[in-house]
Amino acid sequence: MKWITARRRHPLAGYVVVILALALFGVGYAALAPTADQAEAQTLAAEVPSPDDVDVAAGEDIFNQTCASCHNYDGGGSDTGPDIRNSGAASVNFQVSTGRMPSMDPDSQMPRRPMVMSEQDLANLIAYYNEEIREGGPDIPYEVPGGPPQRENFEDDASYEAAMEEHEADFEAYIEGADDTDMGMKLYLTNCAHCHGWSGGGGALTDGRWAPEIHDATPREIYEAMVSGPGAMPMFSDTVIEPEEKQELISYVKKLQAEPNAGGIFDLNRVGQVAEGFIGWVVGLSLIIACAIWITAKQRAHD
Amino acid sequence: MSKTTQAPKALRGVGNFIDDRFHLAKTGEKNLRKVFPNHWSFMLGEIALYSFIILLVSGVFLTLWFKPSMLEVVYDGAYERLQGVPMSEAYASTLYIDFEVRGGFLVRQIHHWAALIFVASLVVHMLRVFFTGAFRKPREINWLIGVAIFGLAMVEGLFGYSLPDDLPSGMGVRILQGVMLALPLVGPYISMFLFGGEFPGEDIITRLYMLHVLLIPALLLGLIVAHFMILWHQKHTQYPGTGRTDKTVVGTPMYPAFAVKAGGFFFFTFAVTAGLSGFVQINPIHLFGPFTPTSITSGLQPDWYMGFMEGSLRIFPNWFDIAPFGYAIPTAVLVPGLIVPGLIFGGLALWPFIEQWITGDKRARNVADRPRNAPVRTGVGVAGITFYGVLWLAGSNDILSETFSIDLYLTTYIFRVLAIVGPILGYIIAKRICLGLQRRDRETLEHGYESGTIQQLPSGEFIEVHKRSSDETIHVLENKPPLTSTALSEPEVDDKGVENPKTRKGPGKLRLALARWYTKDNVSLDDVEPYSGHHLHHSVPEGEKEATH
Numbered sequence: 001m002k003w004i005t006a007r008r009r010h011p012l013a014g015y016v017v018v019i020l021a022l023a024l025f026g027v028g029y030a031a032l033a034p035t036a037d038q039a040e041a042q043t044l045a046a047e048v049p050s051p052d053d054v055d056v057a058a059g060e061d062i063f064n065q066t067c068a069s070c071h072n073y074d075g076g077g078s079d080t081g082p083d084i085r086n087s088g089a090a091s092v093n094f095q096v097s098t099g100r101m102p103s104m105d106p107d108s109q110m111p112r113r114p115m116v117m118s119e120q121d122l123a124n125l126i127a128y129y130n131e132e133i134r135e136g137g138p139d140i141p142y143e144v145p146g147g148p149p150q151r152e153n154f155e156d157d158a159s160y161e162a163a164m165e166e167h168e169a170d171f172e173a174y175i176e177g178a179d180d181t182d183m184g185m186k187l188y189l190t191n192c193a194h195c196h197g198w199s200g201g202g203g204a205l206t207d208g209r210w211a212p213e214i215h216d217a218t219p220r221e222i223y224e225a226m227v228s229g230p231g232a233m234p235m236f237s238d239t240v241i242e243p244e245e246k247q248e249l250i251s252y253v254k255k256l257q258a259e260p261n262a263g264g265i266f267d268l269n270r271v272g273q274v275a276e277g278f279i280g281w282v283v284g285l286s287l288i289i290a291c292a293i294w295i296t297a298k299q300r301a302h303d
Numbered sequence: 304m305s306k307t308t309q310a311p312k313a314l315r316g317v318g319n320f321i322d323d324r325f326h327l328a329k330t331g332e333k334n335l336r337k338v339f340p341n342h343w344s345f346m347l348g349e350i351a352l353y354s355f356i357i358l359l360v361s362g363v364f365l366t367l368w369f370k371p372s373m374l375e376v377v378y379d380g381a382y383e384r385l386q387g388v389p390m391s392e393a394y395a396s397t398l399y400i401d402f403e404v405r406g407g408f409l410v411r412q413i414h415h416w417a418a419l420i421f422v423a424s425l426v427v428h429m430l431r432v433f434f435t436g437a438f439r440k441p442r443e444i445n446w447l448i449g450v451a452i453f454g455l456a457m458v459e460g461l462f463g464y465s466l467p468d469d470l471p472s473g474m475g476v477r478i479l480q481g482v483m484l485a486l487p488l489v490g491p492y493i494s495m496f497l498f499g500g501e502f503p504g505e506d507i508i509t510r511l512y513m514l515h516v517l518l519i520p521a522l523l524l525g526l527i528v529a530h531f532m533i534l535w536h537q538k539h540t541q542y543p544g545t546g547r548t549d550k551t552v553v554g555t556p557m558y559p560a561f562a563v564k565a566g567g568f569f570f571f572t573f574a575v576t577a578g579l580s581g582f583v584q585i586n587p588i589h590l591f592g593p594f595t596p597t598s599i600t601s602g603l604q605p606d607w608y609m610g611f612m613e614g615s616l617r618i619f620p621n622w623f624d625i626a627p628f629g630y631a632i633p634t635a636v637l638v639p640g641l642i643v644p645g646l647i648f649g650g651l652a653l654w655p656f657i658e659q660w661i662t663g664d665k666r667a668r669n670v671a672d673r674p675r676n677a678p679v680r681t682g683v684g685v686a687g688i689t690f691y692g693v694l695w696l697a698g699s700n701d702i703l704s705e706t707f708s709i710d711l712y713l714t715t716y717i718f719r720v721l722a723i724v725g726p727i728l729g730y731i732i733a734k735r736i737c738l739g740l741q742r743r744d745r746e747t748l749e750h751g752y753e754s755g756t757i758q759q760l761p762s763g764e765f766i767e768v769h770k771r772s773s774d775e776t777i778h779v780l781e782n783k784p785p786l787t788s789t790a791l792s793e794p795e796v797d798d799k800g801v802e803n804p805k806t807r808k809g810p811g812k813l814r815l816a817l818a819r820w821y822t823k824d825n826v827s828l829d830d831v832e833p834y835s836g837h838h839l840h841h842s843v844p845e846g847e848k849e850a851t852h
């Protein structure tokens with residue numbers, strides 16, 4: 001930031017900004033070309049696993065081995081896990097990709113952790129779930145960008161890098177595709193901030209539950225969290241907050257998260273006033289008092 | 304400094320010109336030779352003065368661009384993320400200060416950090432005065448002025464915090480309004496009056512602005528000047544020591560030594576404030592976004608000095624809400640919002656007079672008490688700190704609950720219990736510690752101090768060698784002020800055998816009881832002759848006396 005601040009009044013700065021903006025626009029446009037519909041179809045094509053790529057039988061094995069102990073073989077639930085037949089693929093994808101499921105302790109809220117199975121296993125599991133267990137619930141929003149591609153799913157560096165580039169372009173397009181900051185901000189601050197905090201840093205709830213930090217969640221996971229309403233979180237279906245509004249909301253969260261801390265290199269984790277008060281006392285006032293002690297000690301030595 | 308150096312001729316000319324007319328040299332000479340005590344705790348008030356100066360200067364800078372208006376504008380300034388967002392002019396102009404005024408961001412952060420340090424220094428300064436009994440006669444007025452400065456500073460900070468019209472500032476104003484509304488009968492009218500109609504209305508920022516940059520700073524400035532003039536007149540108190548009595552003052556003359564050091568100290572205070580402002584982000588209003596009435600968020604608090612209010616609002620139960628004649632009286636807001644701060648500030652303001660009433664001590668006191676020598680006062684002070692501290696922590700219960708993974712409701716119950724038990728425990732423990740220290744003082748006076756050297760006597764017994772304390776220590780210990788009350792010396796029955804009406808009932812009886820409480824358990828050193836204790840076991844064997852003393 002300092003670097004930019006120092007140079008932003010340079011006579012050439014304006015041109016540099018324009019050129020950068022044009023270049024960005026060009027790249028973004030190229031990624032979206034030729035029409036938005038087609039572009040969406042492309043990403044869809046890239047993301048939705050085709051029936052040839054998934055193995056329903058393998059998915060069944062995974063379900064029966066890792067999920068059925070709590071959710072039962074038909075997904076109908078048991079003492080240790082709820083009925084998931086109407087949860088929807090979005091819910092399964094959210095729960096497994098954020099590492100919440102399979103649960104380690106059915107009595108308490110699960111924290112986010114790395115996914116316990118491979119992308120391929122998850123795709124198989126979802127295919128099985130869709131085919132045999134599911135009775136309703138939201139679909140996976142494939143048009144919303146998910147996590148970055150994993151190296152082990154690619155044969156060589158070139159295809160991995162290509163996939164990575166495509167992922168980044170998708171991400172940019174989705175985030176930049178939202179341009180009504182006011183709408184995103186109001187939606188987030190009205191619906192989510194009282195649990196997740198203004199910065200998305202998370203917050204305490206009652207009964208030992210907590211609303212987690214949402215900075216690690218991909219846009220797709222945020223979307224899925226809204227449509228599935230995990231745990232203590234309410235559900236925000238596509239009729240309550242429409243997909244375009246969700247895009248604005250997600251874009252607001254992600255842009256805020258990426259925003260540099262213009263006020264200084266220490267952002268105190270964006271905790272706010274409690275941390276500021278703490279620093280004010282423990283660093284600010286203490287240093288000054290230490291100086292007072294030093295000054296008067298010197299002085300007394302000269303008395 | 305044996306020879307006085309002459310000022311250049313031109314300067315001397317100007318100096319003489321001024322002096323011939325205003326006779327400044329004489330007054331100046333007198334004032335410059337005022338003595339200042341050399342203990343760091345006397346500089347705490349200076350920190351407050353310097354941060355107030357920093358606040359004034361940085362605040363004036365901010366007023367050059369800040370627009371105290373709630374007119375809605377669509378932002379099109381330099382901060383890209385919020386372009387196109389509707390917001391108040393107040394918020395937009397604060398963004399302008401941040402991103403388009405050169406150095407504006409830094410100055411805003413300096414203003415805010417200085418505000419936090421200002422109020423913090425007031426607190427520690429006040430605690431120093433309290434625990435050393437420096438509020439006693441003749442300094443009661445200055446103590447009252449101090450309490451007023453503290454209260455005004457809090458309000459000033461709250462209003463300043465509300466000016467940028469960002470997310471947390473709007474929430475602060477909302478809580479303020481909530482407390483106002485809770486006032487029976489008049490509440491809604493006061494709120495309508497302040498806000499010029501319904502919340503949030505269109506006037507509130509403009510009005511808070513007037514209060515923040517004009518009225519309250521003027522009051523504060525007046526009080527601070529009065530505070531210093533009284534101080535100048537009465538001089539500092541001083542810690543006990545040789546040559547220090549209620550009638551003489553020792554220290555370093557104001558000029559040159561102290562002035563130089565104090566000047567340096569100002570720059571150090573400023574450096575710390577500026578250093579924090581340069582590196583640690585504070586109140587990032589550009590990240591918070593503008594206030595909208597529908598926005599609610601967790602994790603945002605008022606500045607620390609309002610934390611105890613927030614805490615008392617959070618933990619006070621709503622069990623006592625009553626609605627006589629269908630008119631709701633929300634005690635759950637009234638008590639914590641008005642009565643708790645009333646107790647804290649009222650208690651602070653009244654304590655010097657309460658203490659004076661209990662002890663009947665009407666003498667001018669210029670030698671500060673050692674906190675241990677007034678165990679009850681120290682205990683009460685610690686109880687007060689504990690109460691305030693618990694409320695303060697409770698104000699951040701959601702952050703604590705999150706950081707330490709404790710259930711949110713559980714923290715509320717813990718804080719409720721602590722708010723009652725904590726002060727009592729604090730009182731008892733602090734008093735015990737004071738009495739323990741007094742006993743150690745007595746030992747020291749009787750035997751000298753424990754040197755840490757262990758010796759074996761011919762008999763095989765081990766003893767720790769006690770050495771003689773410095774004359775300074777002996778002087779301080781010997782001059783421990785007696786802790787008494789005139790109430791105790793008043794006879795309960797007069798010479799005719801009639802009960803003294805003064806102590807029999809009402810205030811007199813209360814006073815007697817309080818006096819007993821105040822003086823009970825105190826360890827007297829009056830009967831102790833220095834080094835009169837058992838020489839046999841504790842003091843240095845004859846031959847070594849030379850070496851140790």
Ligand code: HEM
Nearest residue numbers: 359362363365366369415418460463464466467516520586
């Ligand atoms: C005891 C003294 C003062 C305290 C405790 C205090 C505190 C504050 C605080 C906490 C803020 C919010 C800053 C932020 O947005 O981060 C503020 C804002 C402001 N203060 Fe003060 N202040 C004091 C004196 C003054 C004085 C004397 C002036 C002007 C003469 C002033 C002018 C302003 C202005 C214009 C703002 C709004 C601009 C902004 O928020 O950045 N303040 N004050």
